[in-house]
Amino acid sequence: MTSRLTRRQRRRVSQGIQYAVFVAAVVLIAALADWDRLQNQFAQKDLASELFPDIITIALRNTVVYTLSGFAFGLVLGMVVALMRLSSVAPYRWVASVYIELFRGLPALLIFIFVGVAVPLAFPGTEIPGGVYGKVALGLGLVAAAYMAETIRAGIQAVPKGQMEAARSLGFSHARAMVSVIIPQAFRIVIPPLTNELVLLFKDSSLVLFLGVTLSERELTKFGRDLASQTANSTPILVAGLCYLLVTIPLSLVVRRLEARTEKAR
Amino acid sequence: MAENEIEIRGLRKSFGENEVLRGIDLDVARGEVVCVIGPSGSGKSTLLRCVNLLEEPSAGRIFVGGTEVTDLDVDIDAVRRRIGMVFQQFNLFPHVTVTENLTLPQRRVLKRGRAGAASVARENLERVGLADKAGAYPAQLSGGQQQRVAIARALAMNPEVMLFDEPTSALDPELVGEVLAVMRMLAAEGMTMMVVTHEMSFAREVADRVVFMDEGAIVEQGPAEQVVGSPRHERTRNFLNRILDPAAAEDPGSTAAGNGHASSGSGKESGSGSGRETG
Numbered sequence: 253m254t255s256r257l258t259r260r261q262r263r264r265v266s267q268g269i270q271y272a273v274f275v276a277a278v279v280l281i282a283a284l285a286d287w288d289r290l291q292n293q294f295a296q297k298d299l300a301s302e303l304f305p306d307i308i309t310i311a312l313r314n315t316v317v318y319t320l321s322g323f324a325f326g327l328v329l330g331m332v333v334a335l336m337r338l339s340s341v342a343p344y345r346w347v348a349s350v351y352i353e354l355f356r357g358l359p360a361l362l363i364f365i366f367v368g369v370a371v372p373l374a375f376p377g378t379e380i381p382g383g384v385y386g387k388v389a390l391g392l393g394l395v396a397a398a399y400m401a402e403t404i405r406a407g408i409q410a411v412p413k414g415q416m417e418a419a420r421s422l423g424f425s426h427a428r429a430m431v432s433v434i435i436p437q438a439f440r441i442v443i444p445p446l447t448n449e450l451v452l453l454f455k456d457s458s459l460v461l462f463l464g465v466t467l468s469e470r471e472l473t474k475f476g477r478d479l480a481s482q483t484a485n486s487t488p489i490l491v492a493g494l495c496y497l498l499v500t501i502p503l504s505l506v507v508r509r510l511e512a513r514t515e516k517a518r
Numbered sequence: 519m520a521e522n523e524i525e526i527r528g529l530r531k532s533f534g535e536n537e538v539l540r541g542i543d544l545d546v547a548r549g550e551v552v553c554v555i556g557p558s559g560s561g562k563s564t565l566l567r568c569v570n571l572l573e574e575p576s577a578g579r580i581f582v583g584g585t586e587v588t589d590l591d592v593d594i595d596a597v598r599r600r601i602g603m604v605f606q607q608f609n610l611f612p613h614v615t616v617t618e619n620l621t622l623p624q625r626r627v628l629k630r631g632r633a634g635a636a637s638v639a640r641e642n643l644e645r646v647g648l649a650d651k652a653g654a655y656p657a658q659l660s661g662g663q664q665q666r667v668a669i670a671r672a673l674a675m676n677p678e679v680m681l682f683d684e685p686t687s688a689l690d691p692e693l694v695g696e697v698l699a700v701m702r703m704l705a706a707e708g709m710t711m712m713v714v715t716h717e718m719s720f721a722r723e724v725a726d727r728v729v730f731m732d733e734g735a736i737v738e739q740g741p742a743e744q745v746v747g748s749p750r751h752e753r754t755r756n757f758l759n760r761i762l763d764p765a766a767a768e769d770p771g772s773t774a775a776g777n778g779h780a781s782s783g784s785g786k787e788s789g790s791g792s793g794r795e796t797g
Contacts (some may be wrong), residue, residue: 418609418668421570422623422675423599432626437613 292485299487303479307488310468311475312495318457318471321385322392323450329393330400335430337405348401355398360391360456367391368463384469388460396453400446407442408434444510451503455496472496522581523548523679523710524569529578531564538564540734542578546679551711553721553742556731557757562714565731566681569712570601583678599627602672606684608664610656616643616667617652620674628675635674642670646700662693666700673704680704682713718762722746730754 257265336348355363367390371380380386411434419429458473465474476492524546531539538561546552554562567573569580571587571594580587587597611619620639624630630638643649646666656664665685672680682701686694698720705711705724715721721728721742728745730737730753738751749755 412607412609414605414607414609415611417572418603418605418611419623420595421572421598421601421603422672423595423627424623425595428626432622433611437611440613 294486294490296485296487299483299485300491303488303491307472307475307491307495311470311472311492312499314469315454315457315471315495316499317385318388318392318460319450319454321389322396322453322457325389325393326396326400326449326453327446329397330404333397333401334404334408337401338408352398352401355395356402360395361459361462363395364391364459364462367394384460384463384465387463388457391459391463392453392456395456396449399449399452403442403445403449404438407438410441411437441514444507444514447503447507447510451500451507454500454503521547523550523583524712525579525581526565526569527579527581529565529568529580530576531561531568531573532576538734539568539575542734542736544729544736544739546710546712548710549708550726551705551709551713551724552727552729553725554712554714554729554731555716555718555721555745555757556737557760560731561734562731563683566683566712566714569679569681570598570603572603595627599675600678602669602675602677602680604665604668604672604680604682604685606687608656608661608668608688610664610668610671612656614655615652616648616654616656616659619656619667620671623671624674638674639670642674643667645673645703646670647696660693661689662696665689665697669697669700669704679710679712682711682715684714684716686715686717716761718746718758730757732757 333348333351336344337352339345339348367380367387371390372378380390382389415433415437416426416429419433420426424432457471460469460471461474461477465471470478472492472495476488479488480486522545524544526542526544529539529542529544530537542561542565544552544565554565556562564573568575569582569587571580575588578588582597583600585592585597587594610616611622614622617636617639620642621632621635624635624638625632640649640652643652646669648663648666648670651659651663651667656667659667669680669685685701686697689697694717698717701711701713701720702724713721713725723742725742727739728742729739730745730749730751732753737753738745738749744750745754746758749758
């Protein structure tokens with residue numbers, strides 16, 4: 253027996269060090285940060301209460317509308333791209349692959365600028381239907397479709413081969429088997445990742461501010477920034493952030509529940 | 519020609535370099551029950567899957583009910599409607615109920631009305647003894663029950679021929695009997711059946727003809743008593759020895775197989791209803 257530590261002692265030392273570092277970091281931040289200034293700048297109660305109800309009835313509502321319209325468009329387009337990716341016709345597969353790589357590889361911000369500038373330039377006189385709402389659906393949808401296409405493709409391929417064989421042997425055509433048998437099962441598999449995509453889109457909807465919106469079209473980020481510069485105080489930003497969390501945290505919990513359920517169903 | 523429900527001529531199938539079927543000629547008469555036996559890798563499942571074109575033959579022609587399946591201009595979906603297929607892994611649709619497993623194909627493929635499809639479904643679930651499981655989901659059923667639903671699903675399409683691809687191989691031993699009982703009933707009703715199986719007692723009792731395949735070719739065929747009871751070819755004897763009495767397998771070179779058939783298949787006897795005779 254030399255002076256080496258037993259396993260129990262070693263565990264105690266290791267845990268002790270980790271807790272000590274944690275406590276030190278918290279104390280350091282608490283002591284060094286200027287809490288009064290922070291509170292002044294970010295947590296003015298009267299300023300915060302002035303934000304209501306507009307921040308909910310206009311800003312949050314618009315954020316939700318933008319997200320859902322982008323999601324709906326992205327889902328339809330993503331479905332089409334996923335099926336093209338699995339097509340037996342090679343050019344369809346190429347187009348789908350290029351689309352996916354392109355739109356996953358570009359920042360969403362660039363795509364928004366493209367939709368806002370290039371589309372009107374390329375097709376003069378034509379308006380994207382729905383005004384800003386249409387543009388947002390297009391911008392968010394184009395980005396979301398690329399991610400969703402890959403998710404949906406993986407979901408379709410996760411359905412056992414025997415399902416297609418059984419359907420075909422019963423006389424289903426390939427297309428009908430896809431619609432009646434394969435896709436309903438694939439969707440069950442991809443609901444959790446698609447819900448995750450919804451969370452990402454919810455945050456990306458903040459990019460709308462690069463399209464130029466009127467007062468009634470503002471969403472949370474734009475709303476928060478505008479009021480912050482009007483009042484020369486950052487409280488609106490904090491409140492806007494809390495509004496995002498109000499939606500994203502419950503959604504994340506739903507995703508976790510769904511994933512646990514799929515896990516159990518296997 | 520009209521006598522034969524299935525005619526296979528010069529069928530060849532390769533997967534890349536690997537030739538799985540090397541020229542198969544086989545007829546199945548209307549109402550006949552043919553069991554295909556043979557070691558794994560002998561090509562028997564591939565043969566069955568070629569009949570309804572789940573596998574595309576590399577060469578040869580196949581006729582079902584007088585229609586050439588291998589003709590590129592034939593409506594394969596229409597031909598498949600006349601051929602029921604039962605898989606080793608059941609392949610029920612897990613996202614819908616038992617009843618919907620039976621009604622979905624009827625409604626989507628045969629365009630039957632809701633009420634008509636439902637009554638056909640009920641009828642066929644009763645035939646396989648599962649009327650009480652109509653509202654259950656496949657995952658709630660035992661393997662044997664799932665396979666019986668799969669048979670009922672195929673029957674609901676009013677097929678002229680039924681193909682069975684090792685229907686009991688994925689089942690726990692105690693569940694094999696209930697599936698074989700349903701198949702026995704079908705055979706007695708005069709259904710044309712092609713069955714790939716390892717159930718020698720079933721082949722013996724129900725098959726009009728047993729076909730032994732090895733290495734992609736038919737080695738011998740004939741009445742069950744002959745092929746299973748007193749096989750003429752050594753390869754058949756070796757195979758039957760291994761399958762009827764797995765524990766007795768000695769060194770693979772040995773050919774002391776003269777009394778192979780004497781084991782009388784009792785080792786694999788299926789439980790329920792095995793005493794029933796079929797014509």
